[in-house]
Amino acid sequence: TDLATAADLLGSSSVTSLPVVDDQGHVVGVVSRSDVVGVLTGTHGGADDGLDTLTRRLLQLACRAPSVHNTQPWLWRVDGPVVELYADPARQLAIADPDGRSLRISCGAALHHLQVAARALGQGCTVERLPAGPGSTLLARVSLEAGPDQPGSPPADADARADLEAITARVTDRRRFTSWEVPAPRLEHLAGIGARAGCAVVPVVDPGRRHRLEELVEQARDLLAKDPEVQ
Helix, strand or coil: CCHHHHHHHHHHCCCCEEEEECCCCCEEEEEEHHHHHHHHHHHHHHHHHCCCHHHHHHHHHHCCCCCHHHCCCEEEEEECCEEEEEECHHHCCCCCCCCCHHHHHHHHHHHHHHHHHHHHCCEEEEEEECCCCCCCCEEEEEEEEECCCCCCCCCCCHHHHHHHHHHHHCCCCCCCCCCCCCCHHHHHHHHHHHHHCCCCCCCCCCHHHHHHHHHHHHHHHHHHHCCCCCC
């Protein structure tokens, strides 16, 4: 089918992804909601949405964030230089995510992408988390301001350019993990990034602990597989 029909299906139903097949019917890829964000914001939004080009680009990049089962459970409200991020309860997985933890983590990923994109496109941003309290669907209020560089211009900083390229290139890889060992310096680097973001990241490298963790993951997988409501 054509992309417009696929975009309409992905945006107006519970379908979150569609297979892409070749002339012989072999699956060669998958198109998801995030893949058509550019189409939706570029053609269906346009000037009528009241957004300037830079803000629309920032939201487009933010919406490339990973989310639980690609539900993309977020909503945005823009008022001038202020962007508000809301959780979308209509997209919460009631059985698999009854307390909304995965929903909030997904929205946190979108907030992170918005901050990274803003820095890369020459915008400063101040984030106020839970401005209406922990019981509200308003999760964050972001105030944008022009940085020292020309807003929207290609970032001069090499790290900012790399971050922007990473957001654009990010995809979900559902292939199985290999037995290749991850180098210790890479694990330490990832743990350091998490620590700077206020998270506790603990590389599990001890064989005994890793084996126990794998057992727990398998037990959890079995429990989910046996739950008809989750399936």
